[in-house]
Structure formats: C-alpha cells, structure tokens
Amino acid sequence: MPLTHDVHASGDADIAGWLLVALVVLVPSIAYCRAVRSRRVAGRNWSRLRTAGFVIGFVLVAAAVSPAMHALARRGPRGHVIQHLLLGMFAPLALVLAAPITLLLAVLPVACRGTVRRLLRSRVLHGLAHPATAAVLDVGGLYLLHLTPLYAITTTNALAHHVVNLHFLLAGCVFTWSIAGPDPAPRRPTITTRALVLVAAGAAHAYLAKLLYARAPGPPSHGPDQVRAAAQLMYYGGDLAELALAVALFAIWYRRTPVSGDAAGYPDSATEWAWRRRRCGRWCTGVRTRSGSRRRTSHASSIRTTRSSA
Amino acid sequence: MDAPSDRTNPGHGQPAPASAPRPQRGRSVLVAFGIGVGIMAAIDEIVFHQILGWHHFYDRSTPQIGLLSDGLLHTAEIVVIVAALFALGDLRRRRALAPMSAWGGFFLGLGAFQLFDGIVDHKLLRVHQIRYGVDDLLAYDLAWNTAGAVLLLIGAALVWRARADSTRSSASHNR
Numbered sequence: 001m002p003l004t005h006d007v008h009a010s011g012d013a014d015i016a017g018w019l020l021v022a023l024v025v026l027v028p029s030i031a032y033c034r035a036v037r038s039r040r041v042a043g044r045n046w047s048r049l050r051t052a053g054f055v056i057g058f059v060l061v062a063a064a065v066s067p068a069m070h071a072l073a074r075r076g077p078r079g080h081v082i083q084h085l086l087l088g089m090f091a092p093l094a095l096v097l098a099a100p101i102t103l104l105l106a107v108l109p110v111a112c113r114g115t116v117r118r119l120l121r122s123r124v125l126h127g128l129a130h131p132a133t134a135a136v137l138d139v140g141g142l143y144l145l146h147l148t149p150l151y152a153i154t155t156t157n158a159l160a161h162h163v164v165n166l167h168f169l170l171a172g173c174v175f176t177w178s179i180a181g182p183d184p185a186p187r188r189p190t191i192t193t194r195a196l197v198l199v200a201a202g203a204a205h206a207y208l209a210k211l212l213y214a215r216a217p218g219p220p221s222h223g224p225d226q227v228r229a230a231a232q233l234m235y236y237g238g239d240l241a242e243l244a245l246a247v248a249l250f251a252i253w254y255r256r257t258p259v260s261g262d263a264a265g266y267p268d269s270a271t272e273w274a275w276r277r278r279r280c281g282r283w284c285t286g287v288r289t290r291s292g293s294r295r296r297t298s299h300a301s302s303i304r305t306t307r308s309s310a
Numbered sequence: 311m312d313a314p315s316d317r318t319n320p321g322h323g324q325p326a327p328a329s330a331p332r333p334q335r336g337r338s339v340l341v342a343f344g345i346g347v348g349i350m351a352a353i354d355e356i357v358f359h360q361i362l363g364w365h366h367f368y369d370r371s372t373p374q375i376g377l378l379s380d381g382l383l384h385t386a387e388i389v390v391i392v393a394a395l396f397a398l399g400d401l402r403r404r405r406a407l408a409p410m411s412a413w414g415g416f417f418l419g420l421g422a423f424q425l426f427d428g429i430v431d432h433k434l435l436r437v438h439q440i441r442y443g444v445d446d447l448l449a450y451d452l453a454w455n456t457a458g459a460v461l462l463l464i465g466a467a468l469v470w471r472a473r474a475d476s477t478r479s480s481a482s483h484n485r
Contacts, residue, residue, distance in 0.1 A: 195389055195393065198385075198389055199382065199385050199386045199389050200382075202381075202384075202385030202388070202389075203378070203381040203382040203384070203385045203386075204381070205381075205385075206380075206381035206384055206385060207377060207378050207381040210377050210380075210381065211377070214377075239384075239385075239388065242385055242388050242389070243388050243392065246388060246389045246392040246393070247392055249392075250392050250393050250395075250396040251396065253396065254396045254399060254400060257400060259403055259404055
C-alpha cells in the first residue's frame with residue numbers, strides 16, 4: 001500500500017511517541033489526584049467516578065495519539081476516523097464529566113479563584129461555549145476537514161495533522177461541556193436548547209458520514225471500500241457518542257429536578273427557567289460553590305420527607 | 311381525578327402535600343409515546359436494516375434532502391428515547407405514573423413511527439423502500455402501514471379507556 005505519511009519515521013520516533021503517551025496519561029492524572037486529595041484533607045468529598053472519568057479521558061487521548069494509532073491511520077482512513085472519534089467525542093465526554101473546573105475552583109488559592117470566576121462569567125466565553133457555537137466549531141471542523149483539501153494536507157504534513165487533532169480535542173471538550181457539563185456555567189441555556197442543538201449537531205454529523213459514503217472513492221490514495229468502511233464507522237461512532245451525551249444531559253436534569261411533592265419538578269419551561277435563573281444567580285455572585293454531593297444529599301432528604309408525609 | 315395543574319415552583323422547599331400522589335395521565339401518555347417511537351425506530355433499524363438487510367445504510371437513489379431528514383430523524387430518535395426514559399423514571403419516583411395511559415401512549419408511539427416511516431420516509435421522501443428486488447412492493451407497503459394503523463388504534467383505545475376509568479372513579483369518589 002503506498003504510504004504518504006513519510007513524516008512518521010519508525011524506531012526512535014516510536015519510543016518518543018510512547019513516552020509522550022505515558023506523559024499524557026500521568027501528568028494530568030497525578031495533578032488531578034493531588035487536587036482531590038487536598039480537597040479531601042479540607043474535609044470535602046469527591047466522587048471516585050469523576051476521578052476515574054478524568055483518567056479514562058486522558059487514556060483515550062493517549063490512545064489516539066499513540067504510535068500504534070498513527071500506524072493505523074497511515075494504513076487508511078479508518079484509523080483517522082477512530083482518532084477523531086476518540087479525540088473529539090469520547091475523551092471529551094470522560095474529561096467533562098470529571099468536572100475539572102469545579103475541582104480547580106475548589107483547590108485554587110482564593111485570589112486566583114476570583115480570576116477564574118471572572119473568566120467563567122465573561123461574555124466572550126459564554127459566546128464561545130454556547131452549544132450552538134461549540135457545535136459549529138466541532139462539526140463544522142469535520143466538514144472543513146473532509147470537504148476541502150485539508151484532509152489530503154494532514155496525510156502529508158505532520159504539523160497540520162497535530163493541529164487538526166488538537167482542534168478536535170478542544171472543540172469536542174467545549175461542545176460536550178456546553179451540552180452536559182457538570183461544571184458551573186452561568187447563564188447556561190435551557191435543557192431544551194441543549195437537546196435541540198445536540199440533535200442538530202448529531203444530524204449534521206450523520207449527514208456528513210453518509211455524504212462521504214456516497215461520494216466514495218474519496219482521496220485518490222484510498223480505495224472506495226476503505227472510505228465506505230470509514231464513513232460507516234464515523235456514522236455509528238457518532239451515534240454512540242450522541243447516545244452517551246444524551247444520557248449525560250438528561251441524567252443531570254434527573255438528578256437536579258427536586259422531588260418535593262407529586263407535581264413539583266415539572267420540567268415545563270417556565271419553572272425550569274425560574275429555577276435555573278436562581279441557580280445562575282448563585283453561581284454568578286459566587287456566594288456558594290456548587291458541590292454535587294451536597295445537592296444529592298439534600299435531594300435524598302427531600303425524597304424522604306415526601307415519602308414520610310405521604 | 312384530573313392531571314394536576316398546580317405546578318409548584320421547585321426549590322421553594324414547600325412541604326409535600328399530604329394527599330396520595332396523583333397520577334399524571336397526560337404526561338404518562340406523552341412520555342410513553344416517546345419511548346414507543348424510539349423502540350419502533352430501534353426495531354426498524356435492527357431487524358430490517360441489520361438482520362434482514364431489506365434496506366440499507368445508504369442506497370444510491372437517495373436524494374440529498376432525504377439524507378438530511380433521515381439524519382435529523384435518526385438523531386432525534388436517540389435523544390427522544392433517552393429523554394423519555396428519564397422522564398419515565400421521574401414520574402415513577404414521584405409516583406405520578408398512570409400505567410394504562412402510559413401503555414396507551416407507548417402503542418400510539420409505536421404506531422405513529424411505523425406510519426410515519428411507511429408514508430413519509432418510504433413514499434414521500436423515498437429515503438429507502440421496505441425491500442428491494444420484489445415484484446409487488448405494494449403488498450409490503452400495505453402490510454407495513456396496516457400494522458402501524460393497528461398499533462395506533464390499540465394505543466388510542468387504551469388511552470381512551472384509562473380516561474374513562476379515571477373519570478368513573480373520580481365520579482364515584484365525589485358521590
């Protein structure tokens with residue numbers, strides 16, 4: 001098979017690549033675990049699932065940039081699709097569910113905390129992290145890659161390849177965060193908006209996958225069968241990611257809907273709005289930082305009171 | 311007893327009402343409808359696309375607009391079924407689920423998707439046909455759409471009966 005990836009030499013480059021893989025997993029994981037420990041020392045709990053999510057997220061990133069995956073990508077478009085699925089969808093989901101910003105806010109010195117909060121409240125960030133913007137950045141990037149000569153460039157130019165991968169990781173994180181992030185997010189759009197954007201982004205992704213399938217043969221270096229197989233993988237991989245993201249989104253809704261009385265927690269738009277606005281107010285004023293565990297215990301107690309009084 | 315309209319604002323910490331939980335029939339129908347739509351879509355995809363292979367991932371006659379609408383429908387199904395399952399869980403934990411209404415909604419959802427797929431997808435948008443290489447496609451179309459209509463009728467009957475039952479019981483309760 002004619003190879004175009006002359007930039008990836010084997011041998012020494014492989015060792016350097018595996019070293020990079022180890023660093024990608026170890027450095028952030030150790031930093032996260034240290035932060036969790038300092039939080040525990042301060043007497044506040046932190047879910048082990050979140051820690052696991054963070055480590056898994058970086059393991060997925062490392063898998064996507066490992067020499068083995070590069071070798072797969074050199075052999076055809078399927079490897080590229082797997083790389084993009086891992087970097088743009090599955091790793092971001094695990095990372096976002098680990099609530100890194102919440103942890104950061106909890107362990108930063110008070111002076112720095114203010115800066116981070118101001119950043120979280122800035123209009124630029126809200127514009128960038130709106131689900132619609134994030135979806136355009138994420139799925140739009142895929143369209144740009146596959147419908148322009150950019151894809152051909154990434155198969156020969158290592159720098160372009162890495163920049164594209166980095167873009168998918170970052171855009172994927174922002175998109176996942178805007179849809180289902182447990183982190184504090186002032187003025188976050190309603191669940192309806194987020195669900196609609198998720199549907200639209202998923203449809204755009206599925207459409208692109210079928211378009212690529214229909215247009216096979218694609219780049220001259222790959223056979224049509226390979227391109228079709230890659231397009232199908234992209235389609236079903238996108239489905240799986242959308243399903244996971246939808247579960248994460250509605251699980252947040254489920255957990256945060258109070259269960260006080262039989263009609264309370266009705267997710268009609270009016271109450272959802274009022275309730276969310278109150279939450280946002282609390283985040284914006286910074287009176288109290290959110291903690292998932294605290295809210296869950298208060299829910300549990302409200303369920304108990306409902307049961308006992310009914 | 312009718313579906314409650316007193317939607318209390320959550321978060322105020324009001325004491326829970328002392329009365330027995332009231333089933334929300336309308337909401338039960340709606341939530342189960344979403345599940346029905348999702349289940350029928352899954353049956354269509356798993357049985358007809360993947361196991362029988364009657365129609366496929368992509369067929370070359372599909373026009374662009376059909377491709378786009380197919381993508382939208384497909385991703386909307388995924389989100390709807392997840393949302394509906396969580397909403398069902400929410401109804402159950404508030405003990406506001408009306409089982410017969412929910413079953414009615416479920417069958418309505420099954421039938422509605424079947425008919426929509428049979429009429430809009432297969433005939434109007436022509437995303438794909440039920441089966442390729444058969445002489446009389448009409449028989450397949452008739453069977454498909456009749457099945458959808460029957461499911462729809464079962465659902466309507468269940469919803470109607472649940473409504474009649476609860477009206478009767480509330481009437482006897484008031485007496």
